[in-house]
Amino acid sequence: MQSKIVVALAGNPNSGKTTIFNNLTGARQHVGNYPGVTVEKKEGFCEYKGREMRIVDLPGTYSLTAYSAEEIVARNFIIEEKPDVVVDIIDSSNLERNLYLAVQLMETGAPLVLAFNMSDEARARGYEFDIEKFSQFFNAPVVKTVGHKGEGMDELMEEIIAVASRRSESLNRFSVNYGDELESEITKLESMLRRHFPLTDQYGARWLAVKLLEKDRDIMARIGSAEIDEQVERSAAYVEKMAGEPPETSIAGSRYGFISGACQEAVRSTIEIRHTISDRIDSVVTNRVLGIPIFLGLMYLVFSLTFTLGDPPMGWIEDFFKWSGGVVAGWWPEGSGSLLKSLLVDGIIGGVGGVIVFLPNILLLFFAIAILEDSGYMARAAFIMDRLMHKIGLHGKSFIPMLVGFGCSVPAIMATRTLENRRDRLVTMLVVPLMSCGARLPIYALIIPAFFPQVWHAPMLWIIYVIGILLAILSAKVLRSTIFRGESIPFVMELPPYRMPTFRGVLIHMWQRGWLYLKKAGTIILGISILLWAMTTFPGLPDEEAQRFEKEKQSVQASVADEKDKPASIASIEDARKEEELRTSIAGRIGHALEPVLKPMGFDWKIGTALIGAFAAKEVFVAQMGIVYSVGEADEGSETLREKLKDNYSPLVGFCIMLFCLISAPCMATIAITRRESNSWKWALFQLAGLTVLAWVITAIVYQAGGLLGIGI
């Protein structure tokens, strides 16, 4: 009985690793063309000639240092879990840099198979490889593959099995010679390690020593011996004095020296191509003059694809849920106050609808993002925007999520996935809701005409949007210099060659994102929907109150008044009933209780209650205001509601409402997606609390200052 072979796939980003993983396992997984698409550890199973294999797709890395979480994950897997075979997928059209990882893998002593992938591209570039020689240099079998065509997979499997069965016999570690100065220090550290660190043999003394000399923080922390740290300091100082450069430089230099030696022996270049197609595309796309217009044009395309094309299906989804709500409501007699009906129609169907309504946006956005990533443009977009984004402490890649934020925060926060660094991702995620999303527009559309003269309409809207952008920039800066303080994340990044995205890859990506949203964020959104439903429904009117409204209705019905007027009178009684219901509901009571807190901003309990409802979705604010002012079904175009607002509030309060809605806690869907994407409630709640406090402080300042200066009272 032979055991399962554990195979780890390692390789640089953009080396086609994911494609090979898909070929081997048939798993559905995203094929990216942007550094670091594969962030999670992915596994699959396959069988070849009766041998079962478990294949682990490690994150794409350039090296095995402690530079990023991905690298630590990859190397810990190799060293600690000791897979039977490590396959290093190498982009053979970019051999030297890809072999850097191979050298490091070799140094861990892992049983290695090298897959020279994209060998068709390499051939087109005029490279010829002496596979035999490479195999000798790296002390590992080498297989040529073409991932997207599935070539070389059988040979790869054969070698994997061969290496797996040879494993126990030979485990001789090959290593690069780092020169006399370093070697003597390495020996010194090796013997110290053996005495001070019990796990030395698991990692390999030499490997640890080299990592220490490279000043690897993770390894230093793991060993945690002051004596060894001291020795490392001494050794590094010694090497620097002797060799004139710090050990990191020497080590990287020696590794590349080894690689270039191997390449000189084993690679023949038949043709010289000065400018590849990729270079030519770049000379247009990142051109000094054309670069920015092209970028803005593409961004406009992404934005309109997501929101313009996404609008009709969103309408259909809304209609569908309204219709099914109607159907379900039809099971009960007209005007029934059944709680079950209310739960089903308003709570569950409304909630599920509220989840699915985002799906068109998300699918379309990720369709666009997958094309941008797979084609290689995303790296250029970051290249173009980095100067600007770097100024506010973010990365060039943060631009796309921020932009999408103007449409909807939910897909925007999902789009932060393109950022590899956790710090960058979190900051972007936290400030994205400040980009005024589409759902806030109905609020502005209701309020601006109610309080401001025609000429002020456009400037007012503009002011609100600009305040959002400025606050986002400011918050990003503040976050980067407080909680997320630290060296800004380097932009040392590959600009991969342009490649044609495959339709299959793009679809898989879209599908994965959509599914993830439904499964992970959807459940949270549904839960909060039902909770909010309960808050606006319970405890319900006391019996005598309900009976009073019922009697009033009956008396109108029975009265001698004109039959024409009757429905209107009944409707107004119904509106009053709803107002009363909301006022006495949990949300209404909280609104009342919050009045002292709301006062400094000029808000009363009615606005407070509407704001609580607006947590379900920002645009609900308008409908809730309609209910508290007993104007029935109100939308942003409702003149009656505007009249009521005008009568009750000053323009200053109107402005403060908009300001508060702009800044305050985004809707529950945003919180849910932040929870999902940051993988912690901590950040979701931090976002909720932080934005609410910020909104309160700013709105209160504006209201108080406005009052003192006598503006808009």
Added chain:
Amino acid sequence: MTSADTLTASLEDYLEAIFHIIAEKHAVKPRDIAKRLKVSYASVTGALRALAEKRMIHYTPYDLITLTETGETAAKDVVRRHEVLKDFFVEVLAVPDADADTAACLMEHSIPKAIVERFIEFVEFVETCPRGGDKWIKGFSYQCDHGGKQESCETCVASCVAEVRKRTKKGDEKAVVSYKLKNMKPGQKCRILKVRGRGETNKRILEMGMTPGSVVELERIAPLGDPIDVKVKGYHLSLRKDEAEGIDVELI
């Protein structure tokens, strides 16, 4: 403190012998050790037992002897001390080879590591310092061999000064051709001279192939003036100008 410090001088000799025999023959028998160290077979067995107890060697009677990992490091350590001392005697003090070897054998067990390092540093210093240099050492060995003064101090100093001038001039020339990568213009090709600075960013720059000696070409600058796109080892790498701050290049 190394593990070898817990060994007696004679045990260190045994370890050293085993190390050398392994290097020559790949297999060690007690008889070879006895022959090499000119001691009796019985004392070899005793020493081997002591070494095995200290987990320096794998030893079972009538079987081949191999070094453990600790043993190998300890042995290498002794050998290194031996070689450093011998080198110093031969190269600096101009002592004949065989005498140097014997003296090194005697001193290697007691000399602390720090002093061995100092010896190395001293030799390096003497070789590179303009007031010392190869000639200076050779002058000493000449004096040892021939006795008395050879040439007048003035001519010696004059030739020394000339040497220093030549060296600094070379340095000046180098300083003239060294530029910063971030100040290059698109299309310019250059070779990396030095990657200064440290930290994670620098390490990453090196790992991405920007090692001293590599040829890079500045491809383009982003429309807003930062980051830059350089071609290195056949691929495109982007980095911010402040990240490229420490990269010195020469034009080619």
